[in-house]
Structures are given as C-alpha cells and as structure tokens.
Amino acid sequence: MIPAERPTLAQLWSAAHVCDPCGRAWGSNPPHPEAATNWHSTCHLSAMHLGDSHDSNYGYLRRGLALAEGRQRG
Numbered sequence: 001m002i003p004a005e006r007p008t009l010a011q012l013w014s015a016a017h018v019c020d021p022c023g024r025a026w027g028s029n030p031p032h033p034e035a036a037t038n039w040h041s042t043c044h045l046s047a048m049h050l051g052d053s054h055d056s057n058y059g060y061l062r063r064g065l066a067l068a069e070g071r072q073r074g
Helices: 009-014 020-026 055-068
Strands: 017-019 039-042 049-054
Touching: 009 055, 017 020, 017 055, 020 049, 020 055, 049 055
Parallel strands: none
Antiparallel strands: 017 049, 039 049
C-alpha cells in the first residue's frame, strides 16, 4: 500500500518513526528488515496504526526530502 498524499517538507524533517509503506515510498528499502526494531504506534507521516520503525531504517527518508525540495522528480 503506497501512501496517497505526498508528505510536506516539514513532515518529512520531523518524522522520527514511520510505517513500512511510508518508509519504502519516501525513503529506501531497509537493507536488513529482519534486524529493524518495530513497534505498534502511529506513523508520523500517514497517521496509520501499523508496525512503525525508526526513519534511519529507511535512509532517513532522503528520497522524500529530495522530492519535497525539488531536487528529484517523482
């Protein structure tokens, strides 16, 4: 499931933990998903209640930041 709306630059900078769909959509695929710590919480980007993980597991959401800042196209 891909998040419907693109997050804002402020949301991406302030997101400390994200769900797997947001992490993969706006960051990168985790290199070792089995080693990532997950817990049940609310995603800082989509507000969905899923298994969340630290944004560091998804490359600190660099892809989403580049898109929001206009450095990369969709």
